[in-house]
Amino acid sequence: MRRFFTPSTIVPVAIIAAVAAMVAVANLRSRASxxxxxxxxxxxxxxxxxxxxxxxxxxxxxAELRTAVTKRPEDVGAAVMLADALVRQTRITGNAGLAIEAxxxxxxxxxxxxxxxxxxRALGGLLLSQHRFREAVTVGERNRxxxxxxxxxxxxxxxxxxxxxxxxxxxxxxxxxxxxRPSAAAYARVAYARELQGNLTGAIESMKLAVDATPPxxxxxxxxxxxxxxxxxxxxxxxxxxxxxxxxxxxxxxxxPFAMVGYARLLxxxxxxxxxxxxxxxxxTTAPTPDLAARIGDLLAQLGRRDEAERQYALAEAGWRSDxxxxxxxxxxxxxxxRKIPEAVTIAVEASAQRHDIFTADALAWAYFKAGRxxxxxxxxxxxxxxxxxxxxxxxxARAIEAAAGQxxxx
Amino acid sequence: MTRAAxxxxxxxxxxxxxxxxxxxxxxxxxxxxxxxxxEIGKTQVQASLRDGAYQxxxxxxxxxxxxxxxxxxxxxxxxxxxxxERDRRIAALSQVFLERVRVSFDGRQAASxxxxxxSSAFNDFAQAPSKVRLRGTVPEGxxxxxxxxxxxxxxxxxxxxxxxxxxxxxxxxxxxxxxxVALAAPLPPPTRAEIGRQYFVLGFTHILPHGFDHVLFxxxxxxxxxxxRSIVAQVSTFTVAHSITLALTMYGxxxxxxxxxxxxxxxxxxxxxxxxxxxxxxxxxxLALVFSFGLLHGMGFAGVLRDLGLPRPAxxxxxxxxxxxxxxxxxxxxxxxxxxxxxxxxxxxxAYRRFIVVPASLVIALTGLFWTVQRALA
Numbered sequence: 001m002r003r004f005f006t007p008s009t010i011v012p013v014a015i016i017a018a019v020a021a022m023v024a025v026a027n028l029r030s031r032a033s034x035x036x037x038x039x040x041x042x043x044x045x046x047x048x049x050x051x052x053x054x055x056x057x058x059x060x061x062x063a064e065l066r067t068a069v070t071k072r073p074e075d076v077g078a079a080v081m082l083a084d085a086l087v088r089q090t091r092i093t094g095n096a097g098l099a100i101e102a103x104x105x106x107x108x109x110x111x112x113x114x115x116x117x118x119x120x121r122a123l124g125g126l127l128l129s130q131h132r133f134r135e136a137v138t139v140g141e142r143n144r145x146x147x148x149x150x151x152x153x154x155x156x157x158x159x160x161x162x163x164x165x166x167x168x169x170x171x172x173x174x175x176x177x178x179x180x181r182p183s184a185a186a187y188a189r190v191a192y193a194r195e196l197q198g199n200l201t202g203a204i205e206s207m208k209l210a211v212d213a214t215p216p217x218x219x220x221x222x223x224x225x226x227x228x229x230x231x232x233x234x235x236x237x238x239x240x241x242x243x244x245x246x247x248x249x250x251x252x253x254x255x256x257p258f259a260m261v262g263y264a265r266l267l268x269x270x271x272x273x274x275x276x277x278x279x280x281x282x283x284x285t286t287a288p289t290p291d292l293a294a295r296i297g298d299l300l301a302q303l304g305r306r307d308e309a310e311r312q313y314a315l316a317e318a319g320w321r322s323d324x325x326x327x328x329x330x331x332x333x334x335x336x337x338x339r340k341i342p343e344a345v346t347i348a349v350e351a352s353a354q355r356h357d358i359f360t361a362d363a364l365a366w367a368y369f370k371a372g373r374x375x376x377x378x379x380x381x382x383x384x385x386x387x388x389x390x391x392x393x394x395x396x397x398a399r400a401i402e403a404a405a406g407q408x409x410x411x
Numbered sequence: 412m413t414r415a416a417x418x419x420x421x422x423x424x425x426x427x428x429x430x431x432x433x434x435x436x437x438x439x440x441x442x443x444x445x446x447x448x449x450e451i452g453k454t455q456v457q458a459s460l461r462d463g464a465y466q467x468x469x470x471x472x473x474x475x476x477x478x479x480x481x482x483x484x485x486x487x488x489x490x491x492x493x494x495x496e497r498d499r500r501i502a503a504l505s506q507v508f509l510e511r512v513r514v515s516f517d518g519r520q521a522a523s524x525x526x527x528x529x530s531s532a533f534n535d536f537a538q539a540p541s542k543v544r545l546r547g548t549v550p551e552g553x554x555x556x557x558x559x560x561x562x563x564x565x566x567x568x569x570x571x572x573x574x575x576x577x578x579x580x581x582x583x584x585x586x587x588x589x590x591x592v593a594l595a596a597p598l599p600p601p602t603r604a605e606i607g608r609q610y611f612v613l614g615f616t617h618i619l620p621h622g623f624d625h626v627l628f629x630x631x632x633x634x635x636x637x638x639x640r641s642i643v644a645q646v647s648t649f650t651v652a653h654s655i656t657l658a659l660t661m662y663g664x665x666x667x668x669x670x671x672x673x674x675x676x677x678x679x680x681x682x683x684x685x686x687x688x689x690x691x692x693x694x695x696x697x698l699a700l701v702f703s704f705g706l707l708h709g710m711g712f713a714g715v716l717r718d719l720g721l722p723r724p725a726x727x728x729x730x731x732x733x734x735x736x737x738x739x740x741x742x743x744x745x746x747x748x749x750x751x752x753x754x755x756x757x758x759x760x761x762a763y764r765r766f767i768v769v770p771a772s773l774v775i776a777l778t779g780l781f782w783t784v785q786r787a788l789a
Binding site: 290293312 | 476482564567585666
């Protein structure tokens, strides 16, 4: 025994024991050890368990992620999560600046890792949200070339083409997306494609599948999908179903602007403009937009409160000119309310040069119509009708333009 | 109107980082599309707080400001006025402006002095924005500032500078009150020396105590021979190699996925340990191999550094001091190993090899092989 405890045995045994202990500790802490080459993310994605999308959850999440990203601007994982949360917040509050903040966060992360796929993919979505459709398509196609089996890229490409009015390419991208991976995102896009083609029943079916595919931990998404289903029912005149969907949306996410605006439209259609007005005025205190001011103006006009309506129209026009520039909407608003028609035509022509979607074409047609330029209005409305959409405004405009064209022919 | 929807999946309770990011990217993307986004408008707010006073410049489109003020004043809406008349009426509606635009400290509204600076004061362009300047005094002992601009139907940027601190930007929706901003000027950015110290420590601690794999590699190098010259040659070769790839990777010139780098690092550990079992002298190929292994380890260090983040203004400082920290950590490992083995290295080289080098190398080799498999399968 004494021979065993000599320095020549103690030292190697101690070293071996030390190495063995290190190995044991290393493997017990294998996650921490591997973190050397990829820090473990502590952030769950929004809409999963423990990371809900309720109003308070989102605010808290954004504050935490801002702190994390400030400390480590190159942490792509945190940057992507922050971008996600900011975009959600944009939808609820209408604060477009948050999308700009999200873009800045992603671009800082990309500065040190230009080819990072996750950040580039998130950037594609952000560009869409900022109406930079051509850039979004470019980024989406680059990402698709990098990973051709990632369904999301086809969603970005399709959305970009859709907004630019290239519907064939958009629908083709959505088909590919659906074939690669059916999901809530894919179902919702199919629903919109069907709606654009006038198939409202089919659109409702798809949008309901999107609702079913949305997890309960994502109340914000659930509310959005429900509100979309409500809008589709409303267009079909199925008031009761539409009301159920709006109520379900508000239950999932109280005060969701899409549900509130939809419900106000339903109340108006039902002959309750006073209730609709109260609802929109409440929404305008937290998320004012020109569109909301215009809707409030229309309701006030319907209630015979002309002066108040004019003031809301003034706010809407000023808002679209200054605070939330949206040329297509401004042109349409001016034409709808017989204000500054020559300017409405100019604005709509400029908007049409940039985008070829059916709603921009409709705004142009309506501005031409109000300007008395019926031949040009017919050309434009033909573009607006090219997908077969049953949008009530487009159809009404088409009827008015055709009637005017008929009278002109008779004269 | 743009539309899309969410993509959701039932994520497992503990996900690998890549999966989490993937899910988040999907969700972010899809909601970005659905965000019903608005364009950013022309209104901007530049606020400056200094020496107990504040000055806030609201940059606005005067053609939009006048009808907005008139709408909130519940009066008739003017149309197509000459610029002078438009500006005169805006100035006359200062009270409406002050009712809708609030400057507050600790939740209490401050009394501001209104001054309208029409665009003609700056230039002759018809579309030039005007400014409304609000001035006032910061209350004694105030600790928080907030701003409300109730005249915008969209989003505007609030740029705030406190004293000589950096500009802080918030995106605020019209009518909403900004997040409160602490009046204490933000901490100045760290100096180069502080950054250097911080990254030196990060580099050192990446080896000791966090870098078990690097420690085993360095111990493997140490165990080959007891000749100082050989140890120094290997360590220097390793240092030069990993410095090269660390810099190249951080500057985005070379890149290898962690999936490849990690198992290769583990394999390099196994290799040097196995070679210790069959040779006892420094051979030329050993230096070549250590160099190539060093290239791999450098990419591993870069992965850490990228995750930690490099401060843009002091990128090179952080890069160099992190590398120096790594070197210091490695030299510390050598020093500890030397202190533990020096007696036997010089007293009985045969016993040293038989009882220290061989068993320790064996354990290191097995560990390296285990990690190789584990990382390859991860």
